[in-house]
Amino acid sequence: MPFKQVFRVRWVDTDVAGVMHFTNFLRYFEACEEEFYRSIFLPFNTIREKYGIMLPRIEVHCQYKAACRFDDFIEVTMKVREIAEKTVTYDFQTVRLHDQKLAAKGSIICIAVNAEWKAVPLPADLTKSLRERGT
Amino acid sequence: MPFKQVFRVRWVDTDVAGVMHFTNFLRYFEACEEEFYRSIFLPFNTIREKYGIMLPRIEVHCQYKAACRFDDFIEVTMKVREIAEKTVTYDFQTVRLHDQKLAAKGSIICIAVNAEWKAVPLPADLTKSLRERGT
Amino acid sequence: MPFKQVFRVRWVDTDVAGVMHFTNFLRYFEACEEEFYRSIFLPFNTIREKYGIMLPRIEVHCQYKAACRFDDFIEVTMKVREIAEKTVTYDFQTVRLHDQKLAAKGSIICIAVNAEWKAVPLPADLTKSLRERGT
Amino acid sequence: MPFKQVFRVRWVDTDVAGVMHFTNFLRYFEACEEEFYRSIFLPFNTIREKYGIMLPRIEVHCQYKAACRFDDFIEVTMKVREIAEKTVTYDFQTVRLHDQKLAAKGSIICIAVNAEWKAVPLPADLTKSLRERGT
Numbered sequence: 001m002p003f004k005q006v007f008r009v010r011w012v013d014t015d016v017a018g019v020m021h022f023t024n025f026l027r028y029f030e031a032c033e034e035e036f037y038r039s040i041f042l043p044f045n046t047i048r049e050k051y052g053i054m055l056p057r058i059e060v061h062c063q064y065k066a067a068c069r070f071d072d073f074i075e076v077t078m079k080v081r082e083i084a085e086k087t088v089t090y091d092f093q094t095v096r097l098h099d100q101k102l103a104a105k106g107s108i109i110c111i112a113v114n115a116e117w118k119a120v121p122l123p124a125d126l127t128k129s130l131r132e133r134g135t
Numbered sequence: 136m137p138f139k140q141v142f143r144v145r146w147v148d149t150d151v152a153g154v155m156h157f158t159n160f161l162r163y164f165e166a167c168e169e170e171f172y173r174s175i176f177l178p179f180n181t182i183r184e185k186y187g188i189m190l191p192r193i194e195v196h197c198q199y200k201a202a203c204r205f206d207d208f209i210e211v212t213m214k215v216r217e218i219a220e221k222t223v224t225y226d227f228q229t230v231r232l233h234d235q236k237l238a239a240k241g242s243i244i245c246i247a248v249n250a251e252w253k254a255v256p257l258p259a260d261l262t263k264s265l266r267e268r269g270t
Numbered sequence: 271m272p273f274k275q276v277f278r279v280r281w282v283d284t285d286v287a288g289v290m291h292f293t294n295f296l297r298y299f300e301a302c303e304e305e306f307y308r309s310i311f312l313p314f315n316t317i318r319e320k321y322g323i324m325l326p327r328i329e330v331h332c333q334y335k336a337a338c339r340f341d342d343f344i345e346v347t348m349k350v351r352e353i354a355e356k357t358v359t360y361d362f363q364t365v366r367l368h369d370q371k372l373a374a375k376g377s378i379i380c381i382a383v384n385a386e387w388k389a390v391p392l393p394a395d396l397t398k399s400l401r402e403r404g405t
Numbered sequence: 406m407p408f409k410q411v412f413r414v415r416w417v418d419t420d421v422a423g424v425m426h427f428t429n430f431l432r433y434f435e436a437c438e439e440e441f442y443r444s445i446f447l448p449f450n451t452i453r454e455k456y457g458i459m460l461p462r463i464e465v466h467c468q469y470k471a472a473c474r475f476d477d478f479i480e481v482t483m484k485v486r487e488i489a490e491k492t493v494t495y496d497f498q499t500v501r502l503h504d505q506k507l508a509a510k511g512s513i514i515c516i517a518v519n520a521e522w523k524a525v526p527l528p529a530d531l532t533k534s535l536r537e538r539g540t
Contacts, residue, residue, distance in 0.1 A: 010304060011314060012297055012426050016180075016419035016475050022192045023158045023165075023417065027282055030158075034280060034341075043341050044281060045151075057157045061196045067252065070421050071304075071313050117202065145439060146449060147293065147432055149286035151340050156282050162417055169415060169476075178476050179416060205286050206439075206448050286450075292462045293428045293435075300428075315421075327427040331466045337522065387472065 002079045003039065003134065005032040006097070009072045019067035025104045026060060029092040032076040033108070040129045051123045055110040058087070062106030066096060073097040080134030083127055086119050087111045090134075137214045138174065138269065140167040141232070144207045154202035160239045161195060164227040167211040168243070175264045186258045190245040193222070197241030201231060208232035215269030218262055221254050222246045225269075272349045273309065273404065275302040276367070279342045289337035295374045296330060299362040302346040303378070310399045321393045325380040328357070332376030336366060343367040350404030353397055356389050357381045360404075407484045408444065408539065410437040411502070414477045424472035430509045431465060434497040437481040438513070445534045456528045460515040463492070467511030471501060478502040485539030488532055491524050492516045495539075 013024045037043050048054055068074055075095045082089040087109055094104040112122045122130075148159045172178050183189055203209055210230045217224040222244055229239040247257045257265075283294045307313050318324055338344055345365045352359040357379055364374040382392045392400075418429045442448050453459055473479055480500045487494040492514055499509040517527045527535075 008304075010297075010301055011420055011422075012300065012428065014421035015416055016421070016423050017189055017191065017416075018421050019191070021417050022195060023161050026158050026161070027280075030282065031280055034278075038341075045340055054152055056152065056154070056202070057199055059196075059198045060157060061194075063194045064192055067191070070315055071308075143439075145432075145436055146285055146287075147291050147435065150281055151284040151286070151288045152281075153286050158282065162415075165417065166415055169413075173476075180475055205450055206443075287459055287461065289461070292465060293431050296428050296431070324422055326422065326424070326472070327469055329466075329468045330427060331464075333464045334462055337461070 001133070002077045003032065003036040004075055004077050005035050006073055006075050007031065009068050009070055009074060011070055014070050019069055022062075022064060025062060025064070025068075025094060026106070026108075028074065028076050028094065029062075029078070029106065029108060032078045032092065033090065036078055036134060040133050042126065042129060047126065051126065052114055053112045053120060053123070055088070055112060057108055058111045059109040060106065062104055064104050066101045066103045068094070068096055068103050074103065078134070080130050081107065083122065083130055085121050088122065088130060136268070137212045138167065138171040139210055139212050140170050141208055141210050142166065144203050144205055144209060146205055149205050154204055157197075157199060160197060160199070160203075160229060161241070161243075163209065163211050163229065164197075164213070164241065164243060167213045167227065168225065171213055171269060175268050177261065177264060182261065186261065187249055188247045188255060188258070190223070190247060191252075192243055193246045194244040195241065197239055199239050201236045201238045203229070203231055203238050209238065213269070215265050216242065218257065218265055220256050223257065223265060271403070272347045273302065273306040274345055274347050275305050276343055276345050277301065279338050279340055279344060281340055284340050289339055292332075292334060295332060295334070295338075295364060296376070296378075298344065298346050298364065299332075299348070299360075299376065299378060302348045302362065303360065306348055306404060310403050312396065312399060317396065321396065322384055323382045323390060323393070325358070325382060326387075327378055328381045329379040330376065332374055334374050336371045336373045338364070338366055338373050344373060348404070350400050351377065353392065353400055355391050358392065358400060406538070407482045408437065408441040409480055409482050410440050411478055411480050412436065414473050414475055414479060416475055419475050424474055427467070427469060430467060430469070430473075430499060431511070431513075433479065433481050433499065434467075434483070434511065434513060437483045437497065438495065441483055441539060445538050447531065447534060452531065456531065457519055458517045458525060458528070460493070460517060461522075462513055463516045464514040465511065467509055469509050471506045471508045473499070473501055473508050479508060483539070485535050486512065488527065488535055490526050493527065493535060
């Protein structure tokens, strides 16, 4: 089931063009991801303490379809698209709530690394939670 | 000829993982792009005043190859890959200077829009400068 | 009555010291202020359109008492301390919810300016709302 | 002797009001401070490794006098105002270079803390460098 999270575009998110800066869409993707991991009781720092791993990004992609402006409510939807041995791929969409327009869609690929930043397999029960709750 | 710009990773660019946050690579891509446009005497606000257009991003892509840390010198290289009627595509690379490792590579596609955010053709002399100086 | 808003510290808010960057406390002060103005039906862009004014900051002050970390719930409290002819002063406090420790306290002074960035008196009904709802 | 550093206001530094966001002045204060510490061969991470301390902020103050816009050159001047047993206070000024107008002035107070975030005395040779080079 996709995971959804609503945010409000802040003044500091905007730039002189009057719209949300393109990098902030990715920051809201990540904010949604953070809430998803909390929802499966595995916030990033718990993952770090429990499994000794982190999940840095190895690839991001985003297409921008419509601008978002200060005060807009935006809904970010996240879905786990693919789980490999050491990587997980999420798909994201951002919709402007006032007119239901797709504002952005993209994806992020993360890799599991240990404390020495070496790639390692994803822990089995993390994989299980991602599959059950994120797909 | 590719355009190069060196930056220093700031404290505020890093996160609790001890490395530069993935969205800041894109902010340095843009900082390099801003300097490139200044180098051809067409900073973003001049483009806005002279041609009545802006160049919002419609697509970004980035692959992360090596982490960057506080105090690292990073060199961003930008090249204009493709100029279409209304869009321009840049390729970027970020190299960590202390060990010459490729840290990130990506691309950004921009579209010319007028004051009403309608897509319009790129002005001929902007296209000319991009071709002569950025490819 | 003071206005309260709860936020969650995001990964991108932290730095290599493992704590929220000091400037992000001010960004959460502002996020609280934005919600306050929405709660009195006067979001910043409505103020701009309705009264032709903006409220840029002329002074900020903040004392840091305890660090905030990724995933912490923080509660920001805002109170209108003083309303003068052209300026308004807010007091802010940020409390870490898990141990009720005061993390930061500060103030922001704003000035009403028109479209030419000239200082102008605060509109009477804005002042009235601030007095009734923010003090 | 005051330490000076010139920056260029980036697109991402601005907001929908068309000016640099007030928190970014503080980020440029810090960027100047980082360069100052490099100039005395003690970047923040060296301080951490050599002395086992960090210098988190306990107080910031800033007054805003004139707006800065995209593409503006800004010069930040930093001066060590006061060195106490465990704290150091810097004064900062930001000047818009095109018209030499004072844009912002402020101060930051830092405290020396050890790895457990306990306040500790500033190391003698750090104090010496700050006195010789920063005042």
